[in-house]
Each structure stands twice: as C-alpha cells, then as structure tokens.
Amino acid sequence: MSQAHPALREPWRSLHRQRQGASFGIWVFLASEVMFFAGALMVFGMLRLQHPAGFLAAARATDIWFGSVNTAVLLTSSLTMAVASQAAEAGLRRLALRCLGITALLGLAFLVVKGFEYRADILGGLVPGPTFRLEEPAAQLFFGFYWALTGVHAVHLTIGIVAVAGLAWRGWRGTLPLASPAFEVTALYWHLVDLVWVFLYPLLYLPGRSG
Amino acid sequence: MSEVAFDPTAPHGVHPPSYLTAGHTLRSWLTTTDHKRIAILYMLALTLFFFIGGIAAALIRLELFTPAGDLLTAEGYNRAFTLHGVIMVWFFLVPSIPVTLGNFLVPLMIGAEDMAFPRLNLLSWYIFMAAGLLAAFTILAGGVETGWTFYTPLATAFANGNVLAAAGAVFVAGFSSIATGVNLIATIHTQRAPGMTWFRLPLFVWGMYTVSIVIVLATPVLAMALLLIMAERGLGLPIFDPAHGGDPLLFQHLFWFYSHPAVYIMILPSFGVISELVTCFARRRIFGYEFMVYAMAWISIVGFLVWGHHMFVSGMSSYASLVFSFLSFVVAVPSAIKVFNWTFTFYRGEIGFAAPMLYAIGFIGLFTVGGLTGLFLASVPVDVHVTDTYFVVAHFHYIMVGGAVSAFYGGLHFWWPKITGRLYPEAWARFAAVLMFFGFAFTFTPMFLMGFLGMPRRYYSYPAEFQIWHVLASAGALLLAFAYLLPMAYLAWSLRWGRRAGDNPWQATGLEWSTTSPPPPHNFATMPRVAEGPYLYHPAETGPQHGQPEPEQKQGDHP
C-alpha cells in the first residue's frame, strides 16, 4: 500500500479501503434518499388510486416534449458522469475533467429547459389555486405533486451540479487527486438524481396520452 | 479519601495526554474531527435542549394542578406541549445516546481511531445546531400549536404559529440524524480492529448498528412528510387538502412510518447501554448473547411494520387495523427476550450496586411496565378506548423517558470516568438513581389510571374528577425534575473536584477500557487485536472468580 497518498485521509489505513468505505457510505445515504422520494411517491400513488380520472386528465396537461427532452438530457449526463468517474479511477485526467464539465453543463441544460417548462405551466394556469385551469378537483392535487416533486428534484440536481462543478474545478487546479473517492461518490449521487427522474417521467408526463 | 486533588497544572508526564488536553482554544473544539470531542459538543447542546423541553414540561404540569385553565391560556398551553414534544423528541431523545455515547464509544469499542467519516461527523453537529437555532427561533417567535405530530389539515391550514419554522427545524435536524446514522454504519462495517468479528461486538455496538439502520431508513420519510406539509402551508399546494380530494390519513401513514420506528431509535441504544451495565456489575457474561443480537435486529425490521397501531381510531380500514395489531404483538416478543435475558444475567452473578447498576435495574423495571402496556395498545378494542388519553401518554413516557432517559443517565455515569477521567460522588449518584425511579413512577403511574378513566390528552382544562390524579402526577414531576437536575450538579462538580478514576475503575472488559481514561486523541497507542468475545467477566461456562479483588474496594469509593 502506498504510504501517505495525498488522497488518503484519517482514519483510513489504505486508499483501497477508503474508496470501498466511501462508496459503501454513499450507498447507505442513497438508500436514505430512496426512502425520501418513496414517501412522496407513496402519497402520490395512493391519491392516484383514489382519483384515477382526475390524475389522468391532469397528466395530459403537462408538456410531454419538455419532459421527454429533459429525460434524454439527464440520461446523457449519466453517461458522461459514468465516464468521468471511471476515467478518474483509471487516471485519465483530461477525459475525466472534460466529462465532468459536460455533465455539469447538461445538468444546467436540464434546469434551463425546466425553467421554460415552469414558465409555460404558470402562464397556462397550472398552478393550484384560484387561477387553476383544469376542471377536475383532483387535478389540483396532481399539480400539487407536480410542483413539489419536480421542485425537490431540481434542488437535488442543483446540489449535484455544484458538486460536479466543484470536482472539476479542484481537479483542474490539481488540489484534488484523481484517486480521491470523491469522484465515485459524486457520480453515484448524480446517478440517483437521474433515477428519480426516470420514475417521475412516467408518473407525471406519460399517463393519459392515449385517451 | 486519600486521592490527590486535581491540579490543572500537573505535567503531562503524570497523566497521559488525552483528547481533552489536545487543544484548549475554542477553535480547537469547533473545528475538531475527533469523535470524542464531537460527542462532548453534542452533549452540551443536548443538555441545553433538555432544559428547554423540561421547562415546557414544568409549565404543563403546573397548569394541570387545577381543572380550570388558570396559569396559561389555552393557546399558551398548546404551545407548551408542542414545544415539549418537538424539542424532547427531535432535539433530545432521538439524538441522545447515538450522538453522545455512540459517537464517543463506538470507535473505542471496535478498536478504531475515529469514525469512518470524521468531517461528516462534525458537519452533522453543525447541521444539528442550525436546526436547533431554527427551533430556538420558532420558540422566540411565539411557538406553534400543532402538537409534535403536525397532523393535517390542522398544521397546514388551521393552526396559528410558526409551523413552517418548526417543521423546518425538524427537517434540518433529520439531515444530522441521517449523517450520524450513515457514519455509524460505515464505521462499524469498515473500522473494526483485527479479530473484531460481528459476533464479538459488544451489544452497545449492535444497538448503535441497528438503530442506525432505523435512522437511515425512517428519517427521510419524515423529512418528506414535513416537506409536503411545508409545501401545502407555505406554497399553497393542495397535497393533503380534503377540499381537493386529498387524504389527511396519508399524512398519518407517512408520519408514523417514521415516528413509530422513532421509538425504537430511542430504545435500541438503551438496550445496548443496559447490556453493558448489567454485565459489568453482575460480573457475568450476558445471558444469550446471540439471541440479544437477533432480538435487536428483529426489532429494527419489524419495528417498521407496526406504525398503524397509532391509527386504529383514525378512520383507517378495520382490516388494516387487524394486520397492524398482529404485527404489533409480534414485535413484543424480542423485547420480552431482552428483559428475560438481562434478568438471567443476574443469575449466579457477583452483583454490585453501583449507581449505573441501579439505573439499569430501574430501566428494566420501567421498560417492562412500558412494554407490557404496549400490549394494551396493540389490542384494537382496548386501544380504541385508551388511545389519545393519558394512558398513551403514560405508556410512551415509560418507554422513552423511564426507559431511554434512565439508560442515558446510567450510561453517562458508567462511562463518565472514561470520558472525563473523573469519578462522581457515588452516594449522591445512587440517591439520584433511586429518586429517578420513584419520581418517575410517581409521575406517570397515575396517568395510566386517569387515561383508562377517560382523561383525553392535550387538554388544558379538564373535568374536576380527574384532578386528584393530575395533582399526584404534578407532585411526582417535582421529584423527577430534582432527580434529573441533581446528577447535572454533581457531574459538573466532579469535573473539577472529582477523584481521578484511573483507567478502568469498574474493571470492565470492553475494549474502550483497555486504553487510558480519558483516551488519547487517537484512542489506542497500538492497534488492538481481538481474540475473544465480549463480557469476559469470568471464564466461559463458570461463575465469576471469587479471588478477584473487589473493584469498589480498589477504588476506595465506599460512600
């Protein structure tokens, strides 16, 4: 084992075990994140069971193109994030940094598209309250969740963008060794945020299209 | 009493360097990543919150002396019990043992230098303090009146006060909980010393491991429940709103998915503490070590499946009630195993009655009563009658206060010499332990009876026939308050004037006692190697050694 590797921190005795420990730790945290979103999805799912018609009608009112484009953007960002993490592990500095940069940009692109979508939603009367456009009472419930869930997801994504940009910056400056577990940890978090969207997409955008 | 008085100027050659002397500036404390120092930071914060929650409890008990509402307004009373619940649950009981004793002891007990993620550990303290500040802001801005349960639509649309700030404080505190849980799990998995196999872990570490699993999987669900409440109240999103077809019961499902396991978050660490105390002062291996481990693991899983017993009268389907009732009875079995095993650890022991042991015996008694009354609440027809009455109040205080707080105090006394290197005055400590038991029983036993008679909880004025029980409870609370304050006084006293404890005043066997007291910054001079299981108080399959010197005589601390 290398002694006093710059990426090695107390109390770890080897870089290898430190990496294993860090990815185990982040997986435990991701389990926690899964439960976090599961809480809201449980309420959402139960309400959908109680008000099927209202929820279908409301889902039809979302903009499927914004949603689908954003899904593709996030899936692509997962690709570049995975490459960045594996490149860092393999010591391919240029590739790792470049892919981190693209990942952060794709994350930003998602937020920009989301911003346009929010704007259209607000103008289109899809904010629950007195100006709400749809007739069905349960449609307001659906949009309550639409705003809450996409909002919470956007906050997660913003945290991810900051983390990825931070990694890229510190990697570029050379203050963060490529062997640091931070790359893999951040990548796993990024993938989870992507996975959350993978489930939000069929729940919020796809229902009610065929009817 | 021939010990040398404490001399702060004593050269380090006399006492080995300890984590306490590793730095004296405020900065050295606020930027520390030493798990032991972080435990101390947490202890200070928790003491503060315990006081705040205690003051609220005192106001409640004072108000209830008479049936009329005379001391507080109805609103003031509601704010007092909400404050009491929120502070005591999330800012004292849930973090209590894991962040203080757990933080301090887990690395020591498994032979590690520190927690797996030391900086995350410090970060979680700062998050906790941020949550605490938000809670303090809530209090200063006038408080909330939703009860700690934040039920909708009361919390979202009808309650006055700073619901957003209070829910936000609990939400933020959840991150701190989760960070601690992740850290403990990773530490126990990756930092064990050579030879420290899973079934050689002290039961305290098992308690910390199982509780961390519960914390990591339950807390986020509460966080989401509170976030949805905040979204509905703050942003007007109709999440649970019945006027739009929302279902307030779904909030209760989410809330209790966390808040029933939260009871196990409070009690699993206590199980660990009590197992350490009982074995040490009975000089006896724990009876049925493996069953104790399985019982904790069983509780940490099945404990997630019983939340619906809080909702038997809520309008939940009666078939679901039946399912939850069954699971609630099932979860009683491992608790019974634990009580019986502690009891049988006494068998053929060599039992000493030092203060921590008195706390442990008190714990077993109070926990048994608390656990048995849980059976009443698992039976649907009885629960229908006594839920939302003082019967429930008494039941959960028996578990969470009679149980968890007794264990916390017992553990604090047991490891006080380890943490500070000092001994507290034994006679006072025994007195406080006995007083705590009787003060507690005196306060909460009348509540069982008045609950059964029909006294609803969260009433600030009540029919006169219940007054006698309230007066008894309030009088008991006075004793109890004294029993809680007394140790704080003599423990603080012992920091300056307490006798030096030596490295292992109880002649306990845990790895944490094999290093100096207080431990050096990196815990062990050489990495420990573990060859045998815990609790080697006597050779396997025999009784304790009779020729052993009496630990108490060696310390010379007979009162």
Next chain:
Amino acid sequence: MGGVALWPAQASAEAPRVDAIFSLLLVVSAVIILLVAGLLLGFAIRYRRGSKAPRGRLPAILSRDIEIGWTSATAFLALFLFWWAGAAQLAAVQPPPQALEIRVIGRQWMWEVRHPSGARELDELHVPLGEPVRLVMSAEDVIHSFFVPAFRLKQDVVPGRLTEAWFTATQPGEYHLFCAEFCGTEHSAMRGRVVVLPPEDYARWSHAQPEGDNLAQQGAKAFVALGCAGCHVAGGPVHAPGLAGLYGRQVALADGRRVMADEAYLRDSILLPRQDVVAGYDPVMPSFAGVASEAELQRVVAYLMSLREAATP
C-alpha cells in the same frame, strides 16, 4: 360523583367486552411484572457481591432451552392475545342494520348532532337506552375525535369523508363526551355530554324538538340572552343597524368599502366589531370575543342567517 373512581362507568354493550380484555391484560402484566421483579430482586440479593451462594457452571444446553422456552411462551401468549382482541374487534365492525342513524358534525370547537327526527343539538347527544345507535360523522375543518369513555367508544371525525361508529347504551344516565384528537386552540373546550334516556323518554324528547330547537331558534334565545337584542332592535336605545335580511347582502362600510355579509362577516362583526363598521353608524359595539362561547356564537350566526330566509318571500 362521590369518592374516587378507579374504573370508568360501563354504559354500553361493548364496555364489558373491552373491559374483559383489559382485565386479562392487567392480570398477564401483573404476573409478568411480579415474575421479572421477583427474579431480578431475588437474584440481586442472593448473588450480591460477597454472598456465599454457589456460582458453578451453567450448562450451555440449559441456557439454550430456557431461551427457546420463553421465546416461544411469549410468542404463544402474543398470538393468543391477538386472537382474542382481534376476534372482539371483528365482532364489533358491522353495525346492526336497524341501528338508529344519527349524524354528527365536528367543527372547531363544538359537536353538532342531527337526529333522524330532525331534532338538532349542540355538544349533547341524546340516545335511547338499549337500541343500537350508529353515528355517521364528518368534520368541517380539522380532524376531531368523538370519544365517550363510558361507552369505550372513540372514532376520529375526518374532513372530506365520512366515518362511522356504533354502540348500544345499556345504562341510563349522563356521560362525558370529549374531543380526543387535538383540534386547535380550544380543543379542551370541545366537550359535552351524552344523555342516555329510556326509549319512551327519548321519543318524547325528540318530538319535543320537532324542527323546534334547531340551531337558529337556539340562536334567537342566545341573541336575547347575550343582550344583542337590546340594541339591534328598531327604536332601541342605541342607534344600531337592523339585522333582518342582512345575510347575503352587500354592505356599505364607513370607510367606503363594500363587503358581502356572509357567514364569516357575521362572525367577525360579533368578535371584532370595530373592523368593518357599517356606514352611518358609530363604532360603539363591544367585542363579544371571550364573552360569547363558540357554541353561542354559532347559534347566533345561524339565527342571523335564518333572518334572511324569513325576509325573502
């Protein structure tokens, strides 16, 4: 009630069944507590440090047998208790089809009860002795809980849906009615009584109220009792606006605004009379906050609302 009660009154058919389970649990708990305390203290004394009691080896087989023994004993006990309590619960799920159906409405902070005969009451529930009664309940604002300790009956009342509960009263008398689910500031004031009457008395009572003492008529009495009528009457001693036909009308205020005289306006005008003073009148009315109880307030508002029905042909 003289003396200190140690057992709540048993006034419904369900009460003895619940109490039987409760008693059994008490006995089981007492036995277990005595067992644990006896063993614990017995061992603690016999094996205290320095005692001469033998401390030989404990065969591993024995300890395993003991462990399995009490694990299965506890499990069987738990299953038995579940079976008994569950059976009792299932037996009580379905209300008898002929049960008397009474509507209960919970709102901050009062109970409103509507009988099939049309009779209405507030914070009181009159029921016939020996007849099954089914309560169909709803809430107008937050969750309340209808709790009658003497009947061992408790059921949450939830906004946005109906919940039900049923009982058969077996003892005539008056019993406490509580709200058991925390419902806001005056939660502990949301209590009343349940009156169990022999069936013939119940019939007489409910016919003495034929659309009679409904909310508005009770409000008319309260209107007089609280002294409102002293001013709000044509040619009264104080210049006060008349109230007939007020509900549902646009009102011009002294500061030039116009407001709709809806239910909330009527309420606010009683509690905060200086907030919206009607054009042409002096702000002389005192606030009735803390003077009129919530129930009285609701009655008076109901009365004022009924004046409109009377005014429109």
Next chain:
Amino acid sequence: MTALRQPGPASAGVLWRRTVPVWLVLLGLLGLTLALAYQPLGRLAGPVALGIAALKAMVVALWFMQLRRPDPLLRLAASVSLVWVAFLFALTLSDLLTRTAVQVRS
C-alpha cells in the same frame, strides 16, 4: 469488503466503448416508453410505463453505478431500501384497498 474492483481500462476508447452502448439502450427505452404512452393500453399503461422505468433504473444501477461489481455489501445497501419501500407501500395499501364506504340511509 474483500472484492477487488475491476482493473481500470487503460484508454479512453475502451471506456467509451463500454458505456456508450448502455446509453443507447437507455435512449431506446425512453423512445419505447414514449411510443407506448400513445398506444391504447388501458389499465396496463401505468404498469408498462413503470416497468420500463424500472428497467432503465436497473441498467443505470448495474452499469453506470457499477453494481455489477461482485461486492455483496454494496448490493445489500442498494437493495435494502427497496424492501423498505415495499413495506411502506404494502401496508399503506392494506388500508387504502380495504376501506369500505360508509352507508348513509337518510
């Protein structure tokens, strides 16, 4: 925690060749779910869309999140939350699906 990670690839080319096909599969699944959303599947529409989402999640977890590595501890940590999600949904459903409407006579 004894499992060793796979030896890292030496070049960028190997890396891309290993990951781009995964990405193409994911985009294919996205196209598929979008197309199926417009088919009259009736009651099956929800389960089909969620099934495809689960498939996508599995692909991401196994390849991008490298759960293919033979590390049982990581797999345990990754799957345990799914069991708990099942607890949450199943027991809440036990209430929702067995509720009976209150009959009102009058």
